[in-house]
Amino acid sequence: MMEHIDVNFCVRCGNVLEMIVRFGAERPVCTKCDYTHFFDPKVAAAMWLTQNNKLLLVRRAIEPAKGCWTIPGGFVDAWEDPAETAARECAEETGLKVIVAKLLDLVPSQNQSSGAGFVIFYRGEIISGDMQAGDDADAVDWFSIDQLPKIAFYATQTMINRWKKGQLF
Ligand SMILES: [Zn+2]
Known part of the structure; x- marks a missing residue:
């Protein structure tokens, strides 16, 4: 995975995010509300x-x-x-x-x-x-x-x- 700015908290519910494999790569995921954070290119x-x-x-x-x-x-x-x-x-x-x-x-x-x-x-x-x-x-x-x-x-x-x-x- 490319280096990126850390994203620590869920933008939806504020829960702490965990790095979990989703959609083919390790991504920050909220285990409380199931939000997946994608690092999209600017x-x-x-x-x-x-x-x-x-x-x-x-x-x-x-x-x-x-x-x-x-x-x-x-x-x-x-x-x-x-x-x-x-x-x-x-x-x-x-x-x-x-x-x-x-x-x-x-x-x-x-x-x-x-x-x-x-x-x-x-x-x-x-x-x-x-x-x-x-x-x-x-x-x-x-x-x-x-x-x-x-x-x-x-x-x-x-x-x-x-x-x-x-x-x-
Ligand atoms: Zn959440």
Whole structure:
């Protein structure tokens, strides 16, 4: 089983959970009300924007990976369309209003215990707005393929590697 944050108490009845094999794996189970806890992957959505062969990146103002750069994005809320998440996060972090043009790929993360289990990448097109960092980003800029800064996340690096090889679109 992958490492994860411990879940000790039943979210339904508050009873102490026990690790019991259920549905093919050891999971926290409540022996009082029969609740089974599943460690579901967290899903993030991100917006891939290029212009004149440069990629839009934001610098992270918070941990994890504070000071490193990634493409605009964030966690998908349970009730949210991932494409809307990507557009919303992009607006918050870059000041740019963007529409989703295409679903690029779904990329698993290396370390699921902290951060996203996988990231859904969209290609976007800028509609309006003035570029200005906000929310959990403190800088935003365009970068050419041979002058990229330190990249924050494995999934983003995976996409950048494909971009470098001309395998993205
Ligand atoms: Zn319970």
